Amino acid sequence: MVEATLELTVERRARIIVGAGSIARLPRLVAGLDPHRVAAVVDGNVPWSLVDAVRDGLESEGIPVSVLRVRGGEGAKTLESVERMWRFMAEEGVTRQSLLLAVGGGALLDAAGFAAATYMRGIMLGYVPTTTLAQADAAVGGKTAIDLGWAKNLVGVFYHPDLVVIDPLLLRGLPSGAYMPGFAEVVKHAAIKGGWWLSWLESRAEGIKSRDPRILDEVVRFSVSVKLEVIKRDYAERGYRAVLNFGHTLGHAVEAASGFRVSHGYAVSMGLAAESLLAVEVAGLPPDEASAVEGVLKALGLPTQVPLTPERLLEAMRLDKKFTRGKPRIPLPRRLGDFTIVELDWGVVKSWLSRVTRT
Ligand SMILES: NC(=O)c1ccc[n+]([C@@H]2O[C@H](COP(=O)([O-])OP(=O)(O)OC[C@H]3O[C@@H](n4cnc5c(N)ncnc54)[C@H](O)[C@@H]3O)[C@@H](O)[C@H]2O)c1
Ligand SMILES: [Zn+2]
CATH class of the missing domain: 3.40.50.1970 (Rossmann fold)
Structure with missing residues (x-):
C-alpha cells in the first residue's frame, strides 16, 4: 500500500x-x-x-x-x-x-x-x-x-x-440595463460592511444616476474592496464568504422563476429588500436597519417588489441546488455589518414569500 x-x-x-x-x-x-x-x-x-x-x-x-x-x-x-x-x-x-x-x-x-x-x-x-x-x-x-x-x-x-x-x-x-442592476451588489457590499456605508452610498445616489465619473470611481473602488476583504478572510468558502449570498436566496429564485427575464442584479435588489424583512423576523435585525436597505435601493431606482407568485418562487427555491437535500440555510444580518446563518423551516419560507410578493 x-x-x-x-x-x-x-x-x-x-x-x-x-x-x-x-x-x-x-x-x-x-x-x-x-x-x-x-x-x-x-x-x-x-x-x-x-x-x-x-x-x-x-x-x-x-x-x-x-x-x-x-x-x-x-x-x-x-x-x-x-x-x-x-x-x-x-x-x-x-x-x-x-x-x-x-x-x-x-x-x-x-x-x-x-x-x-x-x-x-x-x-x-x-x-x-x-x-x-x-x-x-x-x-x-x-x-x-x-x-x-x-x-x-x-x-x-x-x-x-x-x-x-x-x-x-x-x-x-452603458445602456441602462447593463448599468443599473450592478448597483444592487454594491448595496449588498455596503450592508455587509455596516449601516454607515449604506448612508454613504445613499448620499451618492444622485451622482450614480447622473453617472458622475468621480462618484463612479469611488463607488466601484468601495465595492471591489469589500468583496476582496470578504474573500481574503475566507478564501476557501468555508463559512464567512456566505455573506456574499445576502439577497441571493430569493434573488436566484426570482431569476429562475422568471425564466431569467429578470436580470441578476434586479433579482438581487428584490432579494435584498425581502431578505432584510425576513431578517427582522428571524435574526433580530432592527426594523429601521431593514428600512435603510430598502431606502437606498429605492433612492437608486432599483426594484424592491417581487412580481411573481409565492407558489412559483417556492417551487424555484425547492429546486435550488443548495436546498434540495434539506432546509434553506441563508445568511441574514443580525445588524448591518454583522451576519449569521439561519436555517429556515419551509413553513416560515412559505409565509415570508406570501408577504413579500405582489402580483
Ligand atoms: N463570478 C462571480 O463571482 C459572479 C458574481 C456576480 C454575478 N455573476 C454573474 O454575472 C452575470 C450577470 O452579469 P451582468 O449583470 O454583467 O450581466 P450580463 O453579462 O448578462 O450583461 C448585461 C448586458 O450588458 C451587455 N454589455 C456588456 N458590456 C457592454 C457594453 N460595453 N456596452 C453595451 N452593453 C454591454 C451584455 O451583452 C448583456 O446584454 C450573471 O450570470 C451572474 O451569475 C458572477
Ligand atoms: Zn450576485
Missing part, C-alpha cells in the same frame, strides 16, 4: 487594478505577463471602439491578438459558447503560454473564465469587466461557471485571473 499527502496551495496571483482611466494601462500590464499571444473573447455588445483600442494597444506591445466576439448576456454561459471559445483558441494556436482576455459583462466573464481554466488545463487569464455588475462584483473572486439549462452556475471551477483591469469610466456609456 502506498500512502501520501500532498500539501496543496493556491499559487496563482490575481493583480487587480481599479480606477478611472485604468484601461490605458492594460497593454503594459498584459505585456508584463509575457504571453506569446492573446485570445480576446469579447461580449457582442461591447462597442467596436473599445475592441479596437484593446487590440491596437496590445499589438503596439508586440503581442499578437485574435478576437472572438460572443453573444453577451446569460446565453454566454452555455457549454456551446464555451466550446466555441475552446475551438477558437485551438484554431488560433493558443498554448499554455497564451492569455485569454475576457472583455464584457459578468456572464461573459464567468464563461470565458471557465474556458481559460479548462483549456490545456488552464492558461493565463485577464478580465476587463464592462458592466457595473461585472466591475463591482463578478470580476473579483475567482468563481467561473456555466448554466445547465435552468440550473444556474451548476458547472464551474474556482480559477483566479492573473489580471483584472476595472475602469469605471467604461460604465458611463
Whole structure:
C-alpha cells in the first residue's frame, strides 16, 4: 500500500487594478505577463471602439491578438459558447503560454473564465469587466461557471485571473440595463460592511444616476474592496464568504422563476429588500436597519417588489441546488455589518414569500 499527502496551495496571483482611466494601462500590464499571444473573447455588445483600442494597444506591445466576439448576456454561459471559445483558441494556436482576455459583462466573464481554466488545463487569464455588475462584483473572486439549462452556475471551477483591469469610466456609456442592476451588489457590499456605508452610498445616489465619473470611481473602488476583504478572510468558502449570498436566496429564485427575464442584479435588489424583512423576523435585525436597505435601493431606482407568485418562487427555491437535500440555510444580518446563518423551516419560507410578493 502506498500512502501520501500532498500539501496543496493556491499559487496563482490575481493583480487587480481599479480606477478611472485604468484601461490605458492594460497593454503594459498584459505585456508584463509575457504571453506569446492573446485570445480576446469579447461580449457582442461591447462597442467596436473599445475592441479596437484593446487590440491596437496590445499589438503596439508586440503581442499578437485574435478576437472572438460572443453573444453577451446569460446565453454566454452555455457549454456551446464555451466550446466555441475552446475551438477558437485551438484554431488560433493558443498554448499554455497564451492569455485569454475576457472583455464584457459578468456572464461573459464567468464563461470565458471557465474556458481559460479548462483549456490545456488552464492558461493565463485577464478580465476587463464592462458592466457595473461585472466591475463591482463578478470580476473579483475567482468563481467561473456555466448554466445547465435552468440550473444556474451548476458547472464551474474556482480559477483566479492573473489580471483584472476595472475602469469605471467604461460604465458611463452603458445602456441602462447593463448599468443599473450592478448597483444592487454594491448595496449588498455596503450592508455587509455596516449601516454607515449604506448612508454613504445613499448620499451618492444622485451622482450614480447622473453617472458622475468621480462618484463612479469611488463607488466601484468601495465595492471591489469589500468583496476582496470578504474573500481574503475566507478564501476557501468555508463559512464567512456566505455573506456574499445576502439577497441571493430569493434573488436566484426570482431569476429562475422568471425564466431569467429578470436580470441578476434586479433579482438581487428584490432579494435584498425581502431578505432584510425576513431578517427582522428571524435574526433580530432592527426594523429601521431593514428600512435603510430598502431606502437606498429605492433612492437608486432599483426594484424592491417581487412580481411573481409565492407558489412559483417556492417551487424555484425547492429546486435550488443548495436546498434540495434539506432546509434553506441563508445568511441574514443580525445588524448591518454583522451576519449569521439561519436555517429556515419551509413553513416560515412559505409565509415570508406570501408577504413579500405582489402580483
Ligand atoms: N463570478 C462571480 O463571482 C459572479 C458574481 C456576480 C454575478 N455573476 C454573474 O454575472 C452575470 C450577470 O452579469 P451582468 O449583470 O454583467 O450581466 P450580463 O453579462 O448578462 O450583461 C448585461 C448586458 O450588458 C451587455 N454589455 C456588456 N458590456 C457592454 C457594453 N460595453 N456596452 C453595451 N452593453 C454591454 C451584455 O451583452 C448583456 O446584454 C450573471 O450570470 C451572474 O451569475 C458572477
Ligand atoms: Zn450576485
